[in-house]
Amino acid sequence: MAWTRQLLRVNLTEGTCIPEPLNMDWANQYLGQRGLATRYLVEEIDPQCDALGADNKMIMATGPLTGTMASTAGRYSVITKSPLTGAVACSNSGGFFGAELKNAGWDMIIFEGKSPAPVYLHIENNNATLMPATDLWGKSCWETDEMLHAKHQDPQMRIAVVGRSAEQGCLFSSVINDLHRAAGRSGVGTVMASKNLKAVAVRGSLGVGNIKDPARFMSAVSAGKKVLAENPVTGEGLPALGTQVLMNVINEVGAMPTRNMQEVQFEGASKISGEAMLEPRESDGKPNLTRNGGCFACTIACGRISTIDREHFSVKEKPQYWGNSGGLEYEAAWALGSDTGVDDLDALTYVNFLCNEDGMDPISFGATVAAAMELFESGAISTQHTDGVELKFGNAQALCWAAEKSATGEGFGADINLGSRRLCEKYGRPELSMTVKGQEFPAYDPRGIQGMGLTYATSNRGACHLRSYTVSSEILGVPEKTDPLQTEGKAGLVKAFQDATAAVDSSGLCVFTTFAWTLDDISPQIDAACDGDWSPERLVEVGERIWQLERDFNMKAGITGSDDTLPQRLLKDAAKSGPAKGKVCELGEMLPEYYQLRGWTQDGQLTAETRSKFDLPS
Amino acid sequence: MKIKFKLYATLQDKLPANAVDNAVEVDVDEQVTLFQLIDQFGVPRESAHLVLVNGTYFAAEQRAETGVLSDGDVVAIWPPVAGG
Structure with a gap:
């Protein structure tokens, strides 16, 4: 199983914390974390709601492998409607908070409503309580972390918190956990602060049980760790230089914005x-x-x-x-x-x-x-x-x-x-x-890495490198080298990265494992832990379903195909130096093929056939 | 002719002590191949994953070719690396 099969619903308006069973039909379709929480969000909020209003909800979600012994299995995500973009927001973080939440017995927490006064949520295994946070309001993340640890006299408690920027309405505020890990993008911290929720402090000592086949899981996990250790990227390069x-x-390579x-x-x-x-x-x-x-x-x-x-x-x-x-x-x-x-x-x-x-x-x-x-x-x-x-x-x-x-x-x-x-x-x-759908670009200029132009334009959370990191192929040659200045084949490459990443982001694992692992390495770990058959093919299907669901939410929120574009600077002004000198991003050469591969109309709308194929909610 | 030769990441220790900003200037024959340069600095060929000449990638099969370098070129080499 690996899922705890239990979520915590926190109504901040009413001040209640109520457990409820996890929807396992949805878990089978969306796995966990990013995918499953998005399914809940789609079900429970109006996509056109005010992102900073009481009607928006915020979900902290783990994956089925979060908290297990699998390598990197400490991830959780914060899913909500973004105040920065108006699109779906899903920000993934490491550290220790996610694993602690899972060890306390919860797959996810759904926050709804708005507290009349500042509060924080204290969780100690099955006991969850909203506590006054008036003394914490106006404090930084670091001060709040220190004050809560001192108050509860528990150095092993893990804390996710918003800082003063979020309290002041900064539209790109993060949720910070473990002092310097962040659910960073799209203003998920701003939403948390808008609900007068200052922090979530968790202590979990229940462990993560429910592993379907423990012996096979240990074997699959060991095999995966061996691959990571022996790969020069994950075994040497990233530890040494990050x-x-x-x-x-x-x-x-001339792609440094x-x-x-x-x-x-x-x-x-x-x-x-x-x-x-x-x-x-x-x-x-x-x-x-x-x-x-x-x-x-x-x-x-x-x-x-x-x-x-x-x-x-x-x-x-x-x-x-x-x-x-x-x-x-x-x-x-x-x-x-x-x-x-x-x-x-x-x-x-x-x-x-x-x-x-x-x-x-x-x-x-x-x-x-x-x-x-x-x-x-x-x-x-x-x-x-x-x-x-x-x-x-x-x-x-x-x-x-x-x-x-x-x-x-x-x-x-x-x-x-x-x-x-x-x-x-x-x-x-x-x-x-320099934004797409209102979100600022990350660190790769799409004039020098053409696939990233399509990645940014079609990303479901606005400009983002973590939705399909084609840099891996186009520049770094992982797993195979492609030409960064060519557009041919990039539509398929972007779609493949988007779908695989959505699946990994829903598992509890870190996407950095994919510099060494393929879904053939990940699948045995999920399959040994979770009920059902979790083949690589099924993970790709789950990933694509998640992508379509996010897209559907954004369309209902008022975003259209015309928003799948880049600033004119990147489409009209040629690169001034390096291998891409004289080139712009040729988005128009890639976008139509991408829409076709996705099963969308020429203006980027989901078709009835696509909706039916992925069993999307109406 | 003179070229600039750069080694990065876990290969940077292969550079001589007078390297500045991961780069040294070297005199080379016009017919030098990239493999000869890689060998000259003691870089295992299998570790020379990303080989760039003026920022453009040269695949393994191009590294044994002569005449690929010109005076003033910049050769930069990394082992397998990634990030995000």
Whole structure:
């Protein structure tokens, strides 16, 4: 089984916490986590509801393997309607919170309504209680975590929390768990704060039972771990350099979005790369990177634990930031660095700490600051808006200032917290927003990696690399190398990645395993743990059903095929350097074939035949 | 002719001590192959997964060809890497 077969329904308006059986018919169709929670969301909310209203719901969901001994099996996701995009939001996080929730006996928590006053949810196995959180409101994620651990006198309690940015309505706030892991994108933390829910604190000691065939499960899990250990990516590269190993790669191939995506290569990339994080500092002889770190049950351990140079301007008078904390991942380093033109590794690390401390998504934050910098340099905003700060590309002090303002929502921080699209619209330059469906781009320029253009345009949560990471094939040659500058075959490649990823995101496993594992490695683990037959083919079918369900929700929310596009800059302005010099993203060459492969109409609508094929709800 | 040669990630230890930003300038014959360069720096051929010349990927079968490099080219090499 692996599922606990029990969910917790928390009505914040009424103040009730009621267990109910998991819908196993849906579990068989959607597996768990991303897929299953989306099925509940579709059933229970109006897609056109106000994302920050009481009618929206927020679901924290584990997968059937979450909390088990399978490698990386600590994942959970937060599913809701996004205030940033109006589309379905599904943000996946590691750390230890998800496994703790599962060990407390819950597959998922559905939060509905809105509490009249700040509360937090305390779970100790089967006992779930809403507790007053007035004293926690206005505190950062880190302060709240410390206060709750002190209050409950339980160092093993795991906490997911929203920071001050979310309380202030920042539209790209994350849910932070275990201090520096995040359900990062699409403003899922903003929804949580809108419900006056400050934190979820969980202690689970029940274990995860219900494994269908324990002996076969242990054997499948061991085989999977062996594959991860022997693969050079998951066994060597990711532990040593983390995702930041990509900084120099992506810059070299000319797909590094730079200065609000005006350019595709950043002259300062090497200074903020994974290799640079290993270099000893002049001041104290220590490198930025202290060690790698792993989430629950992970045998890869790609996480970064870093320190900032104590002599750096950002922290010289702030000893609270001198210790070890979550360091730069590639996406954060790109958004905070290349996209803003800042090549100061310590400044980026400081801003990354602030993003964790107060729950800003560093991708959306960095990309929005980049847009603000272009607005500033073009004269659309001035020092009158920025308290006298010269918000220019490359200004590390300005970047740090912007993060401090975003964390509290004060002054110009309130403008940044609108996200790139609304900020650029407010100041009359909507074309400067580098977003799809209102969500900011991640770290791959689609002029240099054509498949990623289709990935972004069709992603069900707006611009996102984690919905179909074709970079793996187009640049990194995993599992097979394809030409990043060609569009032929990319529609099928994107669809295959989208479907497989949706299945992995619904299992409780980390998508990073797929640098070494295929569904042939994952399937035996799920099949041994869960009732039913979970062949690779069935996982693909489940993944496609999830994709269609998310698309259907978005269509009902008012999104159309015309939203499956990219900013004009990427479609009209050619790359200025590198192998893609002279090229734009040829989205139009890929989109029609993609629609056809999906079984959609020429304008991107689901057909009755497709709806029937996947048994989608009406 | 002179080219710039770069090694990254777990291969960077193969570079000489005078490397700056993971790169060294090297004098090479015009007929040099990529495999000869890879061998010269002690990089196991199976570890040279991503071989880029001026940012463009060269597959294994192209690495034994002569005449692929010109003066001022940049050769950059990674072992199998990935991220997200």
